[in-house]
Amino acid sequence: MPKSITITEATRHFSGLIDRVRFYGERVILTKGGKPVAELGPTPLSGRVRLAELPGILAELPHLDPEDAAHFADDLKAARLTLTLPTDPWALSSTQAS
Secondary structure, three states: OOEEEEHHHHHHOHHHHHHHHHHHOOOEEEEEOOEEEEEEOOOHHHOOOOHHHHHHHHHHOOOOOHHHHHHHHHHHHHHHHHOOOOOOOOOOOHHHHO
């Protein structure tokens, strides 16, 4: 559960508060007049994701409905059939070399 602090306290200790969010992933509820007004916490863009957060992140991702998933699988199969791989994967084709 996130800790609650007043905005005044957050202002006085802002640098330390940001460090706690950044390095420890803590979340803090900011209050004014005893009422919560904002939450300070790590963003998905911070690059730090705790393993325990992964199921929630994956659950929020968009999902294909079964019909679209089947069409996507068919498209992948068709693309793989038309794909020609070089016999030597380290050799550049003439189009890649230029």
